[in-house]
Amino acid sequence: MATVALTGGLILLPDGNFEKGSVLFNGDKISGVSTGDLPGDVELIDVTGCTVAPGFIDTHAHGALGRNFMEGSREAYKTISGHKTSGGVTSCLATTTSASLENTLFALQYASSVYRSNEIGEMELLGVHLEGPFVNPAYRGAHMEEFVRQANISELEAIWEAAGSALRVVTLAPEVPLGLEAVRFLSERGVNVSIGHSGASYEETKQAISRGVSRATHLFSAMIPIHHRNPGAIPALFEAANVFLEMIVDGHHMHPSIVGMAVRQVESHRPVMITDSADVTGLPDGAHRRWEGLEVVIDKGTCRTLSGGLAGSIMRMDQGVKNLVELVGLPLSLALRMASENPARSIGVFERKGSLEAGKDADIVVLNPDLTVLMTIARGHIIYDARV
Structure with missing residues (x-):
């Protein structure tokens, strides 16, 4: 299963700060957050200008x-x-x-x-x-x-x-x-x-x-x-x-x-x-x-x-x-x-949800600059996409 990267957006980190980079996920889990170059075999989704959050x-x-x-x-x-x-x-x-x-x-x-x-x-x-x-x-x-x-x-x-x-x-x-x-x-x-x-x-x-x-x-x-x-x-x-x-x-x-x-x-x-x-x-x-x-x-x-x-x-x-x-x-x-x-x-589920950290469920929302939703990803699947 290919690793997917949401790249170019401002990512909400667990410490509450934002950093430009990529959120990577493979299957239903987050692989990690990267601020550097990505491997060539990663499937890229460009979300430049957006906010990426849990x-x-x-x-x-x-x-x-x-x-x-x-x-x-x-x-x-x-x-x-x-x-x-x-x-x-x-x-x-x-x-x-x-x-x-x-x-x-x-x-x-x-x-x-x-x-x-x-x-x-x-x-x-x-x-x-x-x-x-x-x-x-x-x-x-x-x-x-x-x-x-x-x-x-x-x-x-x-x-x-x-x-x-x-x-x-x-x-x-x-x-x-x-x-x-x-x-x-x-x-x-x-x-x-x-x-x-x-x-x-x-x-x-x-x-x-x-x-x-x-x-x-x-x-x-x-x-x-x-x-x-x-x-x-x-x-x-x-x-x-x-x-x-x-x-x-x-x-x-x-x-x-x-x-x-x-x-x-x-x-x-x-x-x-x-x-x-x-x-x-x-x-x-x-x-x-x-x-x-x-x-x-x-x-x-x-x-x-x-x-x-x-x-x-x-x-x-x-x-x-x-x-x-x-x-x-x-x-x-x-x-x-x-x-x-x-x-x-x-409700006691923070060990697997609620932040963008490796090993947690790939539950991600991508927000436009006006804070409307561009994309909703649940356990690694795009379940809402305003682009289509």
């Missing part, structure tokens, strides 16, 4: 183009993958929504089968992010009220049996009845537990973190706002050095100044950019119905319920990187890290 990892994505991971079908996964890869995503977590146990188990069983097979030549599924149904009804956001319920061990056991090792992240509210028991059950099985759709107090959040919570789901959204006498969850999450912080940076869920404040408040490895892409992502403006039956309206870059509340994002990952640079004012290297390295670390 492939984006979206750890919170529900769907796209009218299809939802909850459908549990090959057609849905293929459609979602096609849209995600055009935004630079090389791998993701299939994210659920609050639903009946029957529908949830069906979606988890299908996702688990995809996770185990994971065919080369398309976006890789790194597992499942179970968002709901164990959330606080008062902070449910767009989750359907009839499906929100408190955790119970028998249901958690059924979920674990259906998903097994594919269950990477579970979003829940630790303050609801049996919430802390759910944190214990999941963290003991190696699942990354995330506080979200929660009214947890500062003290309750600290307790949940001590029990195993390691993430925050779409920070600030569906949480108690910070108050100087009732701080809520957010300051406790900032203080915990082992907690990763999801952020939707579409310019609507969080004001750019708040994104900047949050990123600068914590260690650089902790902010994780997500899309939280609803299944209506990529559809034209107007009225649409989501998989669970929720009526929404897409307008001016937002997806909202009929009452006006935000109902997930319709952003692509490359748009998020651009927003972090142009709206928030972050360095490009940090924006790219929030889309690749940090997500990889947050």
